[in-house]
Amino acid sequence: METAGEVQYRTEPWNCVQLVDGYVPAGPLFDIKCPQGTLSKLHFPHCEVFSGKGRKHLSVIHISDSDESETLDPYETTDSYVVINIRGCSKYAATKKQPKKKYSPIHGLVLLFLHQSTLNVLLLPKNVDISEVCEKRKKMKEPGEEMYIETTPNCKLIPETTYCLSSDPDGEHEVTPLSAEFVDYENYTNYCPTFQVLLSKLAQVKLNLTEKSTNESVWCSVIPANQIGGSPSTSSSPSSPYTPPGQDFFHRHKAELETRLGLLRPILSGLEKCRVLNPQEREEVENKDGSMRNRTLLLMLEKKGGPAQEEFYRVLLECDEYLVKHLKRPHDYGTSEHPSLSRRDLNKSTQEEVAY
Structure with a gap:
């Protein structure tokens, strides 16, 4: 800020038609307003994994109120943010230069939500706000119907790559679908499950996420029996939603x-x-x-x-x-x-x- 002023911002769904040709999203799309015009520098979050000269491929897209797009060169690029100087406010987002249909890994999250006897598994980019995801999921269900299962969520995911989820003991719980693409890296505001695990009984469950083409494990976690004990199939009490x-x-x-x-x-x-x-x-x-x-x-x-x-x-x-x-x-x-x-x-x- 150059001087005092009010900053208003919100995230918006990506419309990839607005992207400059040859660029793909590298973070959330923000609609930013500053009525006093005193905002001069912004830090945009990204979740890219850098290798070699990877930082040079990051930039920022500016979408005007008339929906015209332009690419801005960063003032600075860090492991977490792309920094730019600005002259006015509208829509901005971090982007990266990359041929279409070819993606590099990004930092991701695997989030688990228990609804009755079904474990909903969400694959999301790491720059989402987990508390916002919990609130959005809560609004989709009746109060007390779904519970956030805390686990170690961090992993690396490749956009538009197919992944498989398996459970151990093998075959005891039904996983649907058998495989799915990681597509919620762009427009992920609906926070819908990528996989669902239908639990057959109250027992410890080990989940393993693998990349289908290489069969390489990218995430693994064990959910103890006491964390899924709120399932109606094993208890008369409904699950509680996540509360800070x-x-x-x-x-x-x-x-x-x-x-x-x-x-x-x-x-x-x-x-x-x-x-x-x-x-x-x-x-x-x-x-x-x-x-x-x-x-x-x-x-x-x-x-x-x-x-x-x-x-x-x-x-x-x-x-x-x-x-x-x-x-x-x-x-x-x-x-x-x-x-x-x-x-x-x-x-x-x-x-x-x-x-x-």
């Missing part, structure tokens, strides 16, 4: 936090510093009596939604780490009472407030 840790902590322990938040000043200061609370909201909390302070704060955080609850969890972990540990693992202490704390167990902000 801070939101999960907030909702799971909200009732206990109403009575357990004893020292609010460092917490309120932290929340005000990261702009979760404004001065008026902080004053409203401080003007309440007794436990109503805690209740008022938690009600505000509930209304502000997930990002505010994530910040609250981070601030609480800094201000009162032992309270967080006690709420998350009360069985570690043997009883529901507070463990005894010496002065060295208290963090600095807590010591100051006790002294105050």
Whole structure:
């Protein structure tokens, strides 16, 4: 930014007709706006694996509001970004010069989602936002129907190359289709499964992704039985959708936090510093009596939604780490009472407030 200004951006589906001939996508397509015109430099993410002089093949495409395309030379190219200087805003994206139908490997992800007794397997480029994928998948299903299975997702994938997925024990679970092309490297905003594994029973499953032409394994992971135990074929309880840790902590322990938040000043200061609370909201909390302070704060955080609850969890972990540990693992202490704390167990902000 040259001076202060507002930047608005969103990703858009690729329309490869707009690509300059001889170029293919190397990252998401962004629609960027800056009403004040003060934006002068941009970093565009890519997921290319470089070898030799590979960086020289990366550039940036600029698509004007009239849908005219031009290729811009990068100011700088790193392992993660293509940097350019700009004069105006519209649509931009990282691209690479490459003959059509010939692709080099890119960094990819294999993401797993459990829906009842079906394991949905998604092949995506690494520059997607996993939390965005989870939210989009959640909207496709009824609440609680699908669960994100956390595993090691990183791999290298070649666009428009055919891959096969197999499961171990071999033949016990049905995989469909038997093979599929990696095509979601361009327009991947629908986040649809590339493969589906129909689970026959609750048991450990080993998945192996191989390139069909070479039979070379590009990704392998073991999913323990307890991670797929939410399947209706083996349990009466529906699977839970993925919830970030801070939101999960907030909702799971909200009732206990109403009575357990004893020292609010460092917490309120932290929340005000990261702009979760404004001065008026902080004053409203401080003007309440007794436990109503805690209740008022938690009600505000509930209304502000997930990002505010994530910040609250981070601030609480800094201000009162032992309270967080006690709420998350009360069985570690043997009883529901507070463990005894010496002065060295208290963090600095807590010591100051006790002294105050």
